Amino acid sequence: MSKGSSNHAKLEVTNKLLDLQWKMGMAVSSDNCRSLKSPYVALMLKVADQSGQITNKSFEMTIPQFQHFFKQLKEMAAVIETV
């Protein structure tokens, strides 16, 4: 049984999320633009693969991207409760 936003059911090799760290930064200035003033959220995920090997994966999101990401996870939680 599958419920969610994905259209396809694959048998993926999944990783386990061990830890999540976050920071919020602000891009102030760049060589293209003296005044960027662009806030962003950076996440660092510590994941373990099927063999137990641990790696760090990180990525950045703009504020609207983060809000969408957060919303998706909240939806996930709502679904997981009802299953």
Add this chain to the structure above:
Amino acid sequence: MQRVQSRFRPAGGAGTSPAFSAAIAFSWREAEQSVAMAGELESSKPLSGLLNGLAQSTFHRHSGITEELLRTQLYPDVPPEEFRPFLAKMRGILKVKKQNYNERLWDFTGDIHSIAYADMDFNQLEAFLTAQTKKQGGITADQAVVISKFWKNHKTKIKESLINQSRWENSLKAMNWRVDLKSQSKHFEQINVPVAIVELELGKNGQESECLCLEFDEIKLSQILKKLTEVEESINTLTNPA
């Protein structure tokens, strides 16, 4: 209004397009008013197109917009050696880096702070453009109007592009998820545990993305949500300082 010498000279009298003639004519004070009124729409089109082309090529990284393309499409009667300085002037005003690393066309002289680099607001823009119209070899009043209109329409998109170009770490390109029921057997009993399967597509500018596939149960998910709530609080503090 001071007389502004336009470096733009037509190649020959015959066969000059009306748009181009109007563009030249209104650089002379005597003809300015009448030509501006009669030719405003006509004369602003090529310059609008040019600014658009410059923006596409450098802010939005659209390849294939060459100097030659811009010239033949928008200013076909202008020879390349005269088009080049005109293009350079417009580039300098927008502060657009030419794609070729070796050829920087922006202008460091005097007090030119060009528009995109300074992320000008509209008051700054008006002041800047007015100053440019008064300079020797600067822009005309009508060109200033076109540039102003262009910036008002494109400012947000250009800003977004600039922000995107300065993001060098992984960004979240896409996200898919579903909730599965995992069957686990424990002491001869079948237990169905709901798990969330999440696919994160992570990638950097111009590189192939990687797909990170994660699985977490309800407990893990609530831990994650707790942390993300902290992020949200941080964002709120930033946007609404106490």
